[in-house]
């Protein structure tokens with residue numbers, strides 16, 4: 001079953017309009033022959049400038065979050081229409097930093113996910129266990145909860161990208177081994193098969209995220225169930241192009 005690889009960056013709260021546009025302009029010629037889909041998810045205020053910088057290239061721009069309501073009294077939040085107006089294609093939902101620091105739950109993940117799907121944004125839903133959960137042997141239990149609650153009610157699961165990001169690997173330089181990542185992502189695919197249908201699960205793009213970089217991307221991408229990466233730190237530099245060209 002062939003799935004088109006998808007490499008996405010997550011800038012988090014980094015870059016400015018100036019440094020971001022400079023990086024995108026440098027990346028454009030380096031990633032233009034990529035065989036995979038390429039996106040950079042950027043801070044909301046940078047979106048208009050980054051969409052402009054990425055014009056006439058294969059780099060799509062994504063957001064890092066979206067609110068579930070269409071509009072209203074939600075100070076500081078951004079709606080799907082606002083994102084779409086500027087040409088945003090992807091949106092990260094439920095990143096572990098949102099869960100850890102900003103009170104995101106499986107329920108709010110699910111609400112944001114439905115809004116994204118209804119408005120035609122392509123969601124990248126993040127799941128992953130903490131170190132304590134892995135050490136307690138609870139990885140599968142945690143992932144099962146995040147998937148069954150977070151993806152509840154989705155009609156076409158193929159429209160959802162999943163990013164498996166073990167929390168202990170994010171920003172720590174401690175990547176999951178190829179085997180750990182493969183094993184856990186295979187479990188996620190199996191679970192999606194049970195929750196939705198096995199055939200659809202074969203078509204769902206599942207990324208690995210957590211200290212993925214220019215040096216370890218080839219080994220991770222060679223795993224049969226790993227279809228891409230969600231790249232934090234390494235998406236802030238030209239290393240991102242090396243990851244995008246993992247197969248060259």
Ligand code: PGA
Nearest residue numbers: 170171210211231232233
């Ligand atoms: P990292 O971040 O690559 O810096 O570990 C990944 C992520 O949080 O999406």
